[in-house]
Amino acid sequence: MEGIGEKMVVGLEESMEELRETFRLGKTRSASWRKSQMRAILKLLLEREDEIFKALNQDLGKHPVESYRDELLLALEHGFN
Numbered sequence: 001m002e003g004i005g006e007k008m009v010v011g012l013e014e015s016m017e018e019l020r021e022t023f024r025l026g027k028t029r030s031a032s033w034r035k036s037q038m039r040a041i042l043k044l045l046l047e048r049e050d051e052i053f054k055a056l057n058q059d060l061g062k063h064p065v066e067s068y069r070d071e072l073l074l075a076l077e078h079g080f081n
Contacts, residue, residue: 045075 022028045052049072056062056071 042076045072 049068052072053062053064053067056067057064062070
């Protein structure tokens with residue numbers, strides 16, 4: 001009998017093979033497109049900061065300062081590098 005972990009590994013392997021095939025066929029998006037998508041995500045995070053903090057507080061009991069430090073700041077730092 002196959003366990004959940006084994007199913008996840010098989011699913012991951014299938015996903016990775018699909019991604020590799022997409023790359024081999026040259027179907028990937030340009031770097032400029034990816035950067036514009038990242039900028040849009042970062043803009044959304046900043047625009048919805050209060051809603052994100054409220055949800056993290058309701059779901060996980062996180063204080064807004066903790067949410068900013070652990071979630072938003074991390075995304076912003078990595079998104080601009």
